[in-house]
């Protein structure tokens with residue numbers, strides 16, 4: 001890595017803010033790829049384009065941003081690329097981004113997060129550097145906002161890191177509690193939390209590729225499990241994995257699921273469900289279940305983010321929300337993961 005950055009700090013921070021916002025808009029829509037954003041700067045630090053990877057099989061963020069420059073006839077002014085994730089150096093469903101960058105006038109490439117895939121970590125940056133491009137880690141700016149932007153970029157790919165290094169989806173447990181600590185709603189009600197908490201619950205659903213629940217919840221609530229309160233960029237179906245050893249969930253419920261954009265499946269154990277979800281490219285699953293299944297996830301220490309929404313007492317005041325996140329740490333078998341961070 002070349003130690004000192006050439007362009008000034010503020011355009012880099014501003015460009016990364018745009019790139020991260022662009023990528024965050026497609027969280028929940030890109031699996032099995034991670035969300036990625038890219039901003040292109042000219043030599044004066046002016047933003048020429050910002051783009052995000054929107055869906056697997058479509059252009060990666062770097063290629064999309066370069067294409068925007070071509071369309072706007074600013075391609076020859078390209079000087080610096082800011083990418084939230086290290087550009088890929090391998091052929092997947094689309095050509096390697098490194099080649100697209102090398103075919104552009106970009107001289108300098110800034111990277112927020114390194115590629116977590118042990119097979120390719122460092123490969124994209126190394127190839128760019130070997131071809132005479134300057135490559136910098138955003139963290140090397142040594143700036144407090146840069147550190148915060150790197151944290152956002154690392155969080156953005158945390159489900160992808162979890163899936164690619166642990167072989168299971170990132171698990172978010174959502175647990176709503178009444179003011180006296182119960183998970184079961186009062187008779188006749190399906191929920192007891194505030195409108196803001198329901199918005200949060202739907203934003204957690206929106207970012208997940210799958211919902212995991214238990215037969216007890218399906219039988220008690222007949223839940224829709226759709227994203228209704230926030231915009232949802234997802235175009236394909238979301239998985240709905242139901243833990244139901246006794247097969248109590250009705251065929252009618254399962255038949256209606258696809259009409260709501262859900263691909264439902266029944267499972268006999270948590271490990272079996274997680275393996276099945278991971279095999280179909282589910283990067284993140286939201287666990288929305290009752291107390292029995294939730295206890296099993298907690299007992300097995302199977303969670304990456306635990307969101308506890310506690311109803312305020314007296315009702316009507318803002319709920320108390322507690323979010324505990326465990327960002328994946330480097331796997332000892334793959335020491336390249338997140339090096340330099």
Ligand SMILES: NC(=O)c1ccc[n+]([C@@H]2O[C@H](COP(=O)([O-])OP(=O)(O)OC[C@H]3O[C@@H](n4cnc5c(N)ncnc54)[C@H](OP(=O)(O)O)[C@@H]3O)[C@@H](O)[C@H]2O)c1
Pocket residue numbers: 174175176177182183184185190213214215216217218220221243244245246247248268269270288289290291292293294296
């Ligand atoms: N407050 C909240 O955040 C929240 C969220 C969702 C639901 N709820 C409420 O929770 C209530 C339902 O509670 P619940 O506990 O019956 O629902 P649940 O946890 O969603 O489902 C329990 C069922 O899951 C199956 N299961 C499969 N593997 C399991 C395992 N390893 N451990 C435990 N269960 C496993 C069991 O059925 P088999 O034995 O047939 O496999 C069990 O009866 C409803 O009133 C609902 O409104 C609350």
